[in-house]
Amino acid sequence: MDAVLLSRLQFAVAVFFHFIFVPLTLGLSLILAWMETRYVRTGDAFWKKQVQFWGKLFIINFTLGVVTGITLEFQFGTNWSRYSQYVGDIFGSLLAIEATVAFFLESTFLAVWHFGWNRVGKKMHLLSIWLVAIAGNISALWIILANGFMQHPVGYAVNAQAGRAELTSFLDVISNGYAWGMYAHTVLAAWALGGFFVLGVSAWHLLRKSHTEFFRRSFRMVAPYTLILTLLVALAGDLQGKNVAQYQPAKLAALESHWNTTKNAPFYVLALPDEEGEGNFIEALAIPDLLSWISYGDANAEVKGLKDFPKEDRPPVLPTFLSFRVMVALGGLFVLLALWAALSSRKNEPSPVLLKALVWNIPLPYIALMLGWAVAEIGRQPWIVYGLMRTSDAVSPVPAPTIAMSLGAFIAVYSLLGVLDIYLLRKYAIQGPEAREG
Amino acid sequence: MLETIWFILWALLWAMFFILDGFDLGVGCLLPVLARDESERRLMYNAAGPFWDGNEVWLIAAGGVTFAAFPKAYAVMFSALYAPLLLLLFALIFRAVSFEFRSKVAHVAWRSLWDGIHFCVNLAACILLGVAFANLFKGIAVDAQGVFHGTLLSLLNTYGLAGGAFFLCMFILHGAIWLAIKTRGNLQTRAVATAFFVWPIMLLLLVAFLALTAMHTNLFANYLAMPALFALPCLALAGLILVRILLREGRLWAAWGSSALFILCVTFFGVAGMFPGMIISSLDAAATVTVFNGASSPLTLKIMLAVALIMVPIVLAYQCWTYRLFSSPVTHEDLKDDHAY
Numbered sequence: 070m071d072a073v074l075l076s077r078l079q080f081a082v083a084v085f086f087h088f089i090f091v092p093l094t095l096g097l098s099l100i101l102a103w104m105e106t107r108y109v110r111t112g113d114a115f116w117k118k119q120v121q122f123w124g125k126l127f128i129i130n131f132t133l134g135v136v137t138g139i140t141l142e143f144q145f146g147t148n149w150s151r152y153s154q155y156v157g158d159i160f161g162s163l164l165a166i167e168a169t170v171a172f173f174l175e176s177t178f179l180a181v182w183h184f185g186w187n188r189v190g191k192k193m194h195l196l197s198i199w200l201v202a203i204a205g206n207i208s209a210l211w212i213i214l215a216n217g218f219m220q221h222p223v224g225y226a227v228n229a230q231a232g233r234a235e236l237t238s239f240l241d242v243i244s245n246g247y248a249w250g251m252y253a254h255t256v257l258a259a260w261a262l263g264g265f266f267v268l269g270v271s272a273w274h275l276l277r278k279s280h281t282e283f284f285r286r287s288f289r290m291v292a293p294y295t296l297i298l299t300l301l302v303a304l305a306g307d308l309q310g311k312n313v314a315q316y317q318p319a320k321l322a323a324l325e326s327h328w329n330t331t332k333n334a335p336f337y338v339l340a341l342p343d344e345e346g347e348g349n350f351i352e353a354l355a356i357p358d359l360l361s362w363i364s365y366g367d368a369n370a371e372v373k374g375l376k377d378f379p380k381e382d383r384p385p386v387l388p389t390f391l392s393f394r395v396m397v398a399l400g401g402l403f404v405l406l407a408l409w410a411a412l413s414s415r416k417n418e419p420s421p422v423l424l425k426a427l428v429w430n431i432p433l434p435y436i437a438l439m440l441g442w443a444v445a446e447i448g449r450q451p452w453i454v455y456g457l458m459r460t461s462d463a464v465s466p467v468p469a470p471t472i473a474m475s476l477g478a479f480i481a482v483y484s485l486l487g488v489l490d491i492y493l494l495r496k497y498a499i500q501g502p503e504a505r506e507g
Numbered sequence: 508m509l510e511t512i513w514f515i516l517w518a519l520l521w522a523m524f525f526i527l528d529g530f531d532l533g534v535g536c537l538l539p540v541l542a543r544d545e546s547e548r549r550l551m552y553n554a555a556g557p558f559w560d561g562n563e564v565w566l567i568a569a570g571g572v573t574f575a576a577f578p579k580a581y582a583v584m585f586s587a588l589y590a591p592l593l594l595l596l597f598a599l600i601f602r603a604v605s606f607e608f609r610s611k612v613a614h615v616a617w618r619s620l621w622d623g624i625h626f627c628v629n630l631a632a633c634i635l636l637g638v639a640f641a642n643l644f645k646g647i648a649v650d651a652q653g654v655f656h657g658t659l660l661s662l663l664n665t666y667g668l669a670g671g672a673f674f675l676c677m678f679i680l681h682g683a684i685w686l687a688i689k690t691r692g693n694l695q696t697r698a699v700a701t702a703f704f705v706w707p708i709m710l711l712l713l714v715a716f717l718a719l720t721a722m723h724t725n726l727f728a729n730y731l732a733m734p735a736l737f738a739l740p741c742l743a744l745a746g747l748i749l750v751r752i753l754l755r756e757g758r759l760w761a762a763w764g765s766s767a768l769f770i771l772c773v774t775f776f777g778v779a780g781m782f783p784g785m786i787i788s789s790l791d792a793a794a795t796v797t798v799f800n801g802a803s804s805p806l807t808l809k810i811m812l813a814v815a816l817i818m819v820p821i822v823l824a825y826q827c828w829t830y831r832l833f834s835s836p837v838t839h840e841d842l843k844d845d846h847a848y
Contacts, residue, residue: 165571172564186844
């Protein structure tokens with residue numbers, strides 16, 4: 070394997086592993102802030118118990134999110150140094166702002182919140198968790214603005230003499246509509262994941278009739294919230310699809326496995342791409358005009374097919390297509406599941422089938438989020454910065470065996486951490502609210 | 508001018524990282540030496556408890572600022588130092604995880620496993636930082652394309668290893684003083700004794716490091732051209748001497764502050780010698796990444812300067828507030844808290 074492929078694999082391992090922890094941090098911090106607000110408003114110690122139970126799971130998750138995030142920031146230098154030199158003028162500043170504006174705030178106030186129960190007043194303690202929640206979500210914004218630049222570069226000009234892209238308008242970079250569309254879709258999905266996590270763990274206890282009152286109330290609190298979020302995720306996804314159609318037509322064609330440029334493009338419920346043959350093995354159950362309509366909001370719109378892109382400018386079709394299809398299918402499942410949960414949330418004993426489904430559902434939102442990123446990143450290929458720089462030109466001049474070794478180390482270390490994380494989360498989730506450390 | 512301001516800020520952010528994360532790394536290195544039983548080990552973990560996470564963010568900020576203000580330096584620095592940097596990052600991963608996971612299972616083997624890991628990775632992080640920065644002071648084998656023509660072993664040269672020993676000792680001293688501030692009783696007595704024990708070694712290493720710097724690096728060229736810069740190593744020495752005087756007087760916070768001054772001046776000592784170089788090439792002077800050929804565009808530098816001038820004081824303000832909030836010594840009573848490590 071060459072350095073480019075190894076570096077891509079390493080980044081994929083590092084970023085996907087990091088993203089196991091990020092969405093729960095974003096989603097659960099908000100729910101914690103909401104629960105603690107209830108506690109401070111009502112003075113009811115029940116909500117304090119809720120905060121402390123979910124907070125313990127939050128902390129375990131948060132730690133791994135932090136440490137796996139650090140390696141990412143440095144990997145642009147270690148593995149993508151040509152990229153870093155070429156667009157660092159724009160991209161680097163967004164990462165630096167993330168650290169100074171958001172990450173400091175999040176880490177510092179997490180400590181105040183975690184260790185400060187007896188040291189600061191109730192309101193200060195509440196403010197701390199709100200700061201953690203807000204800072205985490207602001208942090209995500211800067212990261213996605215940086216990624217948004219890779220997807221749809223704006224606000225720059227190429228300085229041929231310096232051999233790099235340089236910032237011309239910071240405002241353009243931070244008001245990049247493509248990035249904001251990604252942000253809305255991603256953050257709403259992370260909040261929904263937080264909701265499903267709370268529903269899933271609550272369902273596990275309700276099934277076993279342990280701490281029933283405790284988990285019935287967390288279930289009741291979160292179910293309608295999760296439903297609203299699943300709908301908003303779908304809406305944001307639809308809007309982002311239109312951004313993709315406008316700015317990354319090759320990605321759009323790949324994620325729909327759409328080969329021939331046509332007006333009134335249909336949507337095939339069943340399809341299987343054939344990259345070699347530049348077509349689809351299977352195309353069945355066509356819904357007329359739907360692809361044109363979801364892409365441009367106009368049934369007559371022309372959708373450019375993959376064949377009209379030079380082969381070297383096409384993303385890998387099969388993984389992009391499959392990731393997208395499965396993500397959308399999961400999104401649909403989430404709406405139905407959340408609807409069922411919301412309708413059952415007033416009942417004293419929700420159906421065991423629903424509860425079991427919610428427990429088994431815990432990993433699915435994670436998978437959906439990963440697939441969403443797979444669509445965004447694989448679909449952007451062969452570009453590292455869309456239309457500006459190719460991934461193959463971006464890699465560091467580090468020998469392939471060195472990267473192979475570090476990739477092996479990443480896989481080993483992260484697998485170990487993953488096992489530990491699941492072990493501890495399971496242990497504390499199952500112990501329930503009476504758990505004590507040590 | 509803008510580039511020079513950023514160079515100073517860049518050095519300042521790294522110095523902040525060394526000063527703040529340095530003490531909790533140092534405490535981690537002292538864990539098996541100073542703690543005699545489980546509750547003392549827990550006291551040591553909790554002495555760094557509410558701080559290490561926020562401290563580590565200074566590394567992210569320093570890395571981010573390197574990327575934003577000097578993208579070429581960032582690219583060459585981290586691709587050339589590929590292996591040591593990744594080792595450092597893995598060490599920091601296990602440092603964080605050992606803090607959080609150790610207390611989560613009450614089993615002797617589980618806890619001693621994490622204690623062992625905690626000690627090893629803190630030790631490794633201190634040494635790696637020293638090796639990396641000493642090599643940056645000295646210059647590394649990069650060509651004009653930013654390709655590194657060395658190995659991890661070639662970084663472990665005399666000067667690099669001296670840097671490793673120097674940083675390790677510096678952080679242990681800093682950590683011992685911190686531990687003296689944050690504990691009482693036997694542990695505090697042992698922490699103070701450790702600081703006194705380490706101090707002459709530190710002094711010796713400082714003298715040796717300065718001598719090796721003259722032999723192995725070009726840093727003193729800038730000092731000879733601009734003798735006022737000699738104030739930096741003199742201030743470093745003064746800070747170190749003050750540490751001992753203040754320790755004698757039992758003024759622990761002031762001693763810690765002097766130790767911080769020492770670390771700050773050591774960082775600036777090296778960096779001032781490098782200027783305008785950031786990644787000095789030992790192969791070809793023309794391949795050196797300087798403050799001027801490695802900086803971002805003026806627009807980016809201006810925007811980032813505004814961000815830094817607004818945000819860094821705010822960050823310092825709220826971090827100071829949390830240091831005050833958690834300044835009281837950790838007691839056995841605190842260990843009973845459900846949230847303690």
